[in-house]
Amino acid sequence: MLILSRKTNESIVIDGRIVVKIVRVEGEVVKIGIEAPSDVPVHRQEVYDEIQRANKEALTRTGQPLPKLRQNQNPAEALQPN
Amino acid sequence: MNSELLIDEAETESAEHTAIRLPFGLLGFEKIKRYVLIPAPEAAPFSWLQMAGDPSLAFLVIAPEEVLPNYFPEISQDDVNYLDLSNPDDAAILNIVTLHPGGQATVNLKGPIVYNRNTLVGKQVVLVNAADYALKYSLPLAT
Numbered sequence: 001m002l003i004l005s006r007k008t009n010e011s012i013v014i015d016g017r018i019v020v021k022i023v024r025v026e027g028e029v030v031k032i033g034i035e036a037p038s039d040v041p042v043h044r045q046e047v048y049d050e051i052q053r054a055n056k057e058a059l060t061r062t063g064q065p066l067p068k069l070r071q072n073q074n075p076a077e078a079l080q081p082n
Numbered sequence: 083m084n085s086e087l088l089i090d091e092a093e094t095e096s097a098e099h100t101a102i103r104l105p106f107g108l109l110g111f112e113k114i115k116r117y118v119l120i121p122a123p124e125a126a127p128f129s130w131l132q133m134a135g136d137p138s139l140a141f142l143v144i145a146p147e148e149v150l151p152n153y154f155p156e157i158s159q160d161d162v163n164y165l166d167l168s169n170p171d172d173a174a175i176l177n178i179v180t181l182h183p184g185g186q187a188t189v190n191l192k193g194p195i196v197y198n199r200n201t202l203v204g205k206q207v208v209l210v211n212a213a214d215y216a217l218k219y220s221l222p223l224a225t
Contacts (some may be wrong), residue, residue, distance in 0.1 A: 038164045041106055047208050051193040052110035053216055055206075058180040058190070059111075062132060062140045063173050063181075067126040069149060070222040 101134070102197050108141070108178075108206050109193065119143075119176070124189050131176065131195070143176040144189060149221065150177075155194055156210040164206060165198045180218065185225060191215035 004012060011021040017037055024031040034042050098117040098153065104139035107114050119206040127148040132140040146153045155175060157167070167173045180188050192212040197204025 027091060034170050038160050043208055047192070047212060048109060050217055051190065051206070051208065054180065054190050054193070055108050055110045055178065058141050058178045059139060060181060061138050063130075064181075066122055066128050066142070067181070067185060067221070068125075068224040069127070070224045 085207070098126060100202065102131070102202050102204050104195070104197075104204050104206070106205055108195070109196050128179065129176070130176055131178075133142075135214055142179040142181065144179055144221075146177050146189075146191075146194070150189075150191070153191060153215070154211070155191075155196075155215075157207055158210050161196065161205060162208045165196060166201060167196075167198055167205065172198050174204075179221065183189050185223070187221045188216075188218035189221055190217055 003061040006012065006022045008022055008025055011019050013019055018040060019024055019033075019035040021035075022030060023033045098121055098225065100162045102117045102119055104115050104117060106112060114133050114135065118134055119136070120132060122128040122130055122142070124155045125168065127144050129143050129145075130140045131143050146155070156193070157165075165173070174197050177189045177191060178193075178195065180190070191209075191210050192215050193206055195204050195206050
């Protein structure tokens with residue numbers, strides 16, 4: 001892994017088209033600005049990892065019995081993470 | 083098999099099967115870019131998102147507006163641009179369902195598949211408001 005030291009407002013250019021800028025450092029939190037072309041997906045690693053895991057768990061085979069959904073749900077039902 | 087039946091099947095296919103291209107694939111399945119969306123027979127509102135290369139492998143998906151009235155996915159401007167969504171009606175959303183042993187079903191609300199109804203090009207996006215929603219939201223099942 002390449003390791004570089006940068007100060008606030010300094011940047012790194014990757015492949016001539018992706019710019020990673022250190023916007024702010026507050027204690028243990030580093031705010032980073034990323035400029036990348038729209039064909040370069042950028043994700044937080046942990047979100048990427050958990051969605052990737054969920055996809056792998058969800059992959060299944062067609063033709064199996066499917067559950068029936070309950071009708072008339074309460075619209076106020078929370079959709080937040082537990 | 084008689085020819086009349088073959089014709090019927092072909093017509094059904096063109097009416098109900100939607101070929102969707104995901105140029106980035108799905109997270110963890112980046113190399114698989116072509117899918118076919120097929121409503122699950124007798125199991126609305128579920129549909130199958132089948133891998134075009136191997137139709138026995140699929141993801142079970144739902145259109146959230148049918149079951150989750152208070153789900154308001156916010157799509158980043160980059161994704162809106164990439165998918166060429168010039169108005170909100172262009173966007174079709176599919177959430178991936180996981181069937182768990184024991185009959186429970188959960189749905190991923192953080193990272194839906196969004197596709198453009200006109201171009202049929204899509205992407206699994208991470209919502210801007212992903213923090214508001216569960217990765218494994220339990221679907222309310224009929225008991």
